[in-house]
Amino acid sequence: MNKLNVSIIGVPMDHGQNRRGVDMGPSAIRYAGVVERIEALGHTVTDEGDIQIGHADGSIDTETNLRNLKVVTDATEALGAKVFEVAEAGNFPLVLGGDHSIAIGTLAGISERHENLGVIWYDAHADMNTSDTSPSGNIHGMPLAASFGLGHEQLTNIRGYSPKVKPENIVIIGARSVDPGERELIKERGIRVYSMHELDKMGMDAVIDDAIHYLKEERRTDAVHLSLDLDGIDPMYTPGVGTPVPGGITYRESHLAMELLHDAGVITSAEFVEVNPILDEKNRTADVAVALIGSLLGEKLL
Ligand SMILES: NC(=[NH2+])NCCC[C@H](N)C(=O)O
Ligand SMILES: [Mn+2]
Ligand SMILES: [Mn+2]
Numbered sequence: 001m002n003k004l005n006v007s008i009i010g011v012p013m014d015h016g017q018n019r020r021g022v023d024m025g026p027s028a029i030r031y032a033g034v035v036e037r038i039e040a041l042g043h044t045v046t047d048e049g050d051i052q053i054g055h056a057d058g059s060i061d062t063e064t065n066l067r068n069l070k071v072v073t074d075a076t077e078a079l080g081a082k083v084f085e086v087a088e089a090g091n092f093p094l095v096l097g098g099d100h101s102i103a104i105g106t107l108a109g110i111s112e113r114h115e116n117l118g119v120i121w122y123d124a125h126a127d128m129n130t131s132d133t134s135p136s137g138n139i140h141g142m143p144l145a146a147s148f149g150l151g152h153e154q155l156t157n158i159r160g161y162s163p164k165v166k167p168e169n170i171v172i173i174g175a176r177s178v179d180p181g182e183r184e185l186i187k188e189r190g191i192r193v194y195s196m197h198e199l200d201k202m203g204m205d206a207v208i209d210d211a212i213h214y215l216k217e218e219r220r221t222d223a224v225h226l227s228l229d230l231d232g233i234d235p236m237y238t239p240g241v242g243t244p245v246p247g248g249i250t251y252r253e254s255h256l257a258m259e260l261l262h263d264a265g266v267i268t269s270a271e272f273v274e275v276n277p278i279l280d281e282k283n284r285t286a287d288v289a290v291a292l293i294g295s296l297l298g299e300k301l302l
Helices: 022-031 034-039 069-088 100-111 143-147 180-189 196-202 204-218 251-264 284-296
Strands: 005-011 044-050 092-097 117-122 170-175 192-195 223-229 267-273
Touching: 005 022, 005 034, 005 069, 022 034, 022 092, 022 284, 034 044, 034 284, 069 092, 069 100, 092 100, 100 117, 100 143, 100 223, 100 267, 117 143, 117 204, 117 251, 170 196, 170 204, 192 196, 192 204, 196 204, 204 251, 223 284, 251 284, 267 284
Parallel strands: 005 044, 005 092, 092 267, 117 170, 117 223, 170 192, 223 267
Antiparallel strands: none
């Protein structure tokens, strides 16, 4: 099997939403043994440490309807630079969140190196709001829209270019909570969504197969980023998330998904986000994140 040089980048940020504690996600995932788990598979791991995150007061700006815009912009800019640097060096970027707003930075760093990036968004949510449609002002509900160029200019223009991805190169898996503005965008931009409905009908095996075929054969993407929000999984397995939605993907289905993605060899970068140790039970959610990272990077029973 292909051995990787994995670069771990922690992003202890909780300013993209309003439940404190998700900034401790990177420590919890490290504590759950992520480095050892990856090294045991024969990969080399460099822990690049954490991106510096500023302070913010948590208020929503009345003019922009955005919470903590400045600090999120600064953090995603710094993350984008780091991701670009490690990817340029030939390493596999593995970003640990932190709330999902950090994906704005990850995608900014990754996409700069690719003509036709694909994205798999494993999430209960579509994260496709803009400041105009957001019910919360929370930037963690906006990274996908920002990455295809919609929303506040400071969010769309990280690293000085926009858009980062084509909407047709995005696949969402696990959606079950979608806001009205997001629903419109999904239809209008032709974004491929495997909601819980499709997952139940087709099964995870066929969903991943279909998604890979779509991204590689139809869309001809030259790299695929996996953005995995732990709330995509059912909260009975991952209680430590800020916006849990019942009726989610199971633990077993999620492992199968990671194994199939590994076997297909399509994923070129990944991030695991929204682990909130304050809301968790005995670090279970971080343990699931580490186990899924193991499967994604080649762990097998026998
Ligand atoms: N990354 C997440 N957990 N996002 C949750 C977003 C929830 C809701 N759609 C919002 O815009 O506020
Ligand atoms: Mn989510
Ligand atoms: Mn999300």
